[in-house]
Amino acid sequence: MQTEPEASQGPPEIRLDAPGKINTSSLADIIQWFMEHDQRVAVIRHPMVEELFHWKQNESKEDSEDVFIFDHAEDRLAIGIIQALMQNTSERELHGWISQLLNTLDEASKVNEEIAAVYKLETGGGASVVQEAEKIPSKRERNGYLISCWLETLCTAEIRVLGWVYQQLYKKPYAP
Numbered sequence: 001m002q003t004e005p006e007a008s009q010g011p012p013e014i015r016l017d018a019p020g021k022i023n024t025s026s027l028a029d030i031i032q033w034f035m036e037h038d039q040r041v042a043v044i045r046h047p048m049v050e051e052l053f054h055w056k057q058n059e060s061k062e063d064s065e066d067v068f069i070f071d072h073a074e075d076r077l078a079i080g081i082i083q084a085l086m087q088n089t090s091e092r093e094l095h096g097w098i099s100q101l102l103n104t105l106d107e108a109s110k111v112n113e114e115i116a117a118v119y120k121l122e123t124g125g126g127a128s129v130v131q132e133a134e135k136i137p138s139k140r141e142r143n144g145y146l147i148s149c150w151l152e153t154l155c156t157a158e159i160r161v162l163g164w165v166y167q168q169l170y171k172k173p174y175a176p
Contacts (some may be wrong), residue, residue: 034157053070053147081162081165105159110144112148120135162174
């Protein structure tokens with residue numbers, strides 16, 4: 001008999017296959033759990049974040065960047081997490097990747113705060129970030145702001161999930 005809700009039990013544990021590789025099914029379960037139970041990850045599904053994601057994807061295409069087109073922001077997040085774990089297979093590498101994400105998050109947050117203050121942008125509530133950014137007269141600065149908004153959201157979500165996986169894999173919490 002289960003006495004507490006499933007969410008209070010925390011994310012599922014990571015499972016490894018026989019050769020010691022991460023079981024993709026267990027990773028999918030972890031990502032899904034965070035999408036359903038962790039607000040800082042679930043925000044990736046918010047319509048305003050989805051709008052921002054599609055703006056970023058379109059800007060990248062217009063800038064002739066070689067981008068894979070995703071249908072949804074949450075798909076981009078999941079693939080990013082999977083790629084990060086495939087490319088950073090040791091404790092040191094994964095620690096370094098999470099540290100890079102934290103640095104990017106810190107930088108993006110500072111840019112967002114500075115630009116929002118200068119242009120008196122509405123950053124709370126249900127305001128569209130893309131529409132609010134129209135108050136910024138310079139396209140270059142507007143794009144920088146929107147990219148920083150996307151990075152802040154994406155990095156926060158990715159750090160949450162990768163931090164849990166790191167703790168599961170290496171039996172200790174990530175520490176900068």
